[in-house]
Amino acid sequence: MTQSMPSKYSPMQRLLHWTIALLIFFNLLFPNGMNAWHYVVRQGGKPSADDVSAANIHAYVGIAVLVLAMLRLGVRFIQGVPDEAANEPALFRIAARLAHVALYVFIFAMPLSGIAAYYFGVELLGSVHADILKVMLWALIVAHVAGALAHQFYWKTDVLRRMTIG
Numbered sequence: 001m002t003q004s005m006p007s008k009y010s011p012m013q014r015l016l017h018w019t020i021a022l023l024i025f026f027n028l029l030f031p032n033g034m035n036a037w038h039y040v041v042r043q044g045g046k047p048s049a050d051d052v053s054a055a056n057i058h059a060y061v062g063i064a065v066l067v068l069a070m071l072r073l074g075v076r077f078i079q080g081v082p083d084e085a086a087n088e089p090a091l092f093r094i095a096a097r098l099a100h101v102a103l104y105v106f107i108f109a110m111p112l113s114g115i116a117a118y119y120f121g122v123e124l125l126g127s128v129h130a131d132i133l134k135v136m137l138w139a140l141i142v143a144h145v146a147g148a149l150a151h152q153f154y155w156k157t158d159v160l161r162r163m164t165i166g
C-alpha cells in the first residue's frame with residue numbers, strides 16, 4: 001500500500017468511516033420511500049411528486065456513500081492504514097482483512113447497483129441490490145461489529161480506540 005505504516009487511522013479516515021456507516025444504516029433501515037416509488041413504477045403507474053422526493057432521499061444518500069467511498073479509498077492510498085492488531089491468531093487477522101476488503105466492495109457495489117436500477121431501469125441489478133446485496137451487507141456488518149468487539153474485549157487490542165478517539 002504506502003511507504004510507512006501509521007499507528008492509527010487519521011481523523012479524516014475516522015470521520016469517513018463513521019459518516020459512511022451512518023449513511024449506510026439510514027438506507028438499510030429506511031428504504032421505504034424508494035420501495036414505494038419502485039412499486040408504483042413496476043405497476044406501470046406514474047409516481048407522485050412525493051414518491052419521487054422520498055425515493056430521491058434514498059438515491060442521494062446512496063450516492064453520497066459512493067462519493068465518500070471514492071474519497072476514502074484515495075485517502076487510504078495516500079495515508080495508509082495501521083497494521084492489523086498483532087495480539088490475535090493469524091486466522092482472525094486474515095478474516096479481518098478479508099472482511100474489510102468485502103466492506104469496501106459493498107460501499108461501491110450497493111450504490112452502483114442502485115443507480116443502475118433507478119436511473120437506467122436495469123431491473124435485474126435492482127433485484128440484486130434489494131434482495132442479495134442487502135442481505136450480504138447486513139451479514140458482513142454483523143460479522144464486522146462482532147469482530148471489532150472480539151478484538152477489543154477478548155484479545156484486548158485497541159481497535160475501537162483507533163477507529164474512534166484515535
Ligand code: HEM
Pocket residue numbers: 017020021022024025076081083084085096100101103104107141144145148149159160161162163
Ligand atoms: C456500514 C457500516 C460499516 C462499514 C461499511 C465499515 C467498514 C469498515 C472498513 C472498510 C474498515 C477497514 C478500514 C481500512 O482499513 O481502511 C473498518 C474498520 C473498522 N470498523 Fe467499520 N464499518 C462499518 C460499521 C462499523 C461499526 C458499526 C463498528 C462498531 C463496532 C465498526 C468498527 C470498526 C473498527 C473498530 C475498525 C478498525 C479495525 C482495525 O483497526 O483494524 N465499523 N470498517
Ligand code: HEM
Pocket residue numbers: 023024027028029031034035038058059060061062063065107110111112113114115116117118119126127129130131134
Ligand atoms: C449505501 C447505499 C445503499 C444502501 C445500503 C441501499 C439499501 C437498500 C435497501 C435496504 C433497499 C430495500 C430492499 C428491500 O426491498 O428490502 C433498497 C432498494 C432500492 N434501492 Fe437502495 N441502497 C443504497 C443505495 C442506492 C442508490 C444510490 C440508489 C439509486 C440511485 C438505490 C436505489 C434503490 C432501488 C431502485 C431500490 C428498489 C429495488 C427493488 O426493489 O428492486 N439504492 N436499497
